Amino acid sequence: MPNNSLGRPTVCFIDHDALRWNMRQIRAKVGAKIKILCMVKANGYGHGATAVSQTLTGSGADAFGVATMEEAVELRQAGMSAPIIVLAGVFPDQLGELISNELVPVVYDVEILKQLDAEAQRRQKTLGVHLKIDTGMGRLGVLAADAKEWIAELKNLRALKLEGVFSHFSHAESVEGDYTRKQLAIFNEVIAQLRAQVLAPPLVHFANSAATITMPAAYFDMVRPGIMLYGVYPSAAMASQIVLKPVLSWKTKILQLKKVPSGASISYGQTFVTKRESLIATLPVGYADGYSRLLSNRGAVLVGGQRAPIAGRVCMDLTMIDVTDIRNVQQGDEVVLLGRQGPAEISADEMAAWTNTISYEILTSVGARVPRIHYNT
């Protein structure tokens, strides 16, 4: 792992060999014929979208998925030439930029379909789109139950080219349940209707990470893995099915080390009062870096290969830890917030459990103030 010489030592290290490894596992799972759309929305799940996409391009990514047009333009400007699908909303006034950057928006409602088609016709341009079908996620998408109506509209399109059709599972951590099977059955029914009318596009897709790992019936032409690319399992049980390597680790260094007497109050609001003479370390990281305030008096970090609990409230820029029980701690020592140190590890899942959230939110919440240092092992 490279040395951080940027000054403030609170940084994320992004392991591109681990990223390549995870991509190889996905390819091995799905085989050579299924395309892989790599989800790099939200700044590559917090890892740095451009750098991650460059590495994934070299590892055989067939397409990229982002949430916003701005995220897509960033990738195009960085030289990514693969198809980029904009998944979380399209607005008619974005048409010019979508066309000039060869981006593929997702459409999810008949009105938008018509508006985009009219606007593209007016400009005498064509635009490829993917149609999202709501099979039970209850989010974006035309309702499968309304298929007759929107299939009729598909026949009227002049300037829009239907390149893909897809859906999204409601369950991201496991796809073993009845509800998932029901979603898949509804989707298969819609695809059959499209095929019957010779309207099925070349790319049919459904699988998130969980389905990529455990549900080949949901592969169709392309899978859309996100969290597993970054080395995090959709659920702990899936570790027996595929070996993934965490890509991100988050580190800092001890800023100040202080011996305080018993009865000393640490941080805002006196929520932590020492019960003995204690050694308290102050770290240059806080909730403005995305280090959740919910970790106050709950989370832990790694120092010298051991766990040290967070003492008192996480502040905006600083956090205190109790290192009384760790030997030979020095000012400037490395502290791991997320990742490995010797035999010890704090995973995104563990941190998520401390803050009552999911690994996705942990990774995507690391702030813009924290530099990402990209490296190969």
Ligand SMILES: Cc1ncc(COP(=O)(O)O)c(C=O)c1O
């Ligand atoms: C439409 C869509 N497809 C695929 C994914 C990837 O899901 P996962 O990260 O669980 O693999 C997401 C993530 O939220 C998504 O919104």
